[in-house]
Amino acid sequence: MTTINKDFDTKHNFVLFVPEIKYRNWTEKNGKVTLCLDTNDPVKKFLAWMVHKNHKTNLDLDDRCSAVWKHIDGEKTIYDIAKIMSAIYKEDLNKELYRLVTYLKYLSKRGWIKFKEYET
Numbered sequence: 001m002t003t004i005n006k007d008f009d010t011k012h013n014f015v016l017f018v019p020e021i022k023y024r025n026w027t028e029k030n031g032k033v034t035l036c037l038d039t040n041d042p043v044k045k046f047l048a049w050m051v052h053k054n055h056k057t058n059l060d061l062d063d064r065c066s067a068v069w070k071h072i073d074g075e076k077t078i079y080d081i082a083k084i085m086s087a088i089y090k091e092d093l094n095k096e097l098y099r100l101v102t103y104l105k106y107l108s109k110r111g112w113i114k115f116k117e118y119e120t
Contacts, residue, residue, distance in 0.1 A: 015082070015097060016118040019104055020074040023112035033066040035059040035112070064089065068103060077118055078104065 025036045038056045039045060048054065061069060067088065071081045078100060086096040107113045 014101065015079040016077050017115040018074060018077050018118055019072045019081075019107075019113050019115055021069070021072050021112070022114050026069075028066070028070070031066060032063065033061045033069045035061070065103065068100065072113060074116075 023035065025038070027034050027036065036056065036058055039048075064085070068081060068085065071084055076084075079097070082093060082097045082100045085091070085100060086093045089096070091099075104113065104115075108115065
């Protein structure tokens with residue numbers, strides 16, 4: 001876990017936010033995460049029915065994205081996860097932070113994760 005100086009302003013430092021998984025419909029097999037997506041849009045459901053396709057889809061995450069997903073536990077900060085990923089993939093921490101923040105913003109926009117402030 002990250003240790004932070006109590007005088008340090010954590011409220012405006014995004015890498016000190018803690019991601020939490022909101023989306024619970026996922027599975028893990030052989031170390032890879034699969035998100036099981038279901039559309040609630042009636043038009044898309046109808047169109048899927050018209051062409052005899054299933055309106056449910058599975059999104060298979062690659063190795064790196066699966067590793068990040070599994071480290072989102074509601075306790076680790078973004079910075080903590082970036083340090084772990086940097087060690088696993090032997091990347092520069094700044095490059096890993098950039099990649100991680102971009103990925104987490106994408107997950108957040110989809111509504112699959114949320115962020116909470118770091119508690120000192």
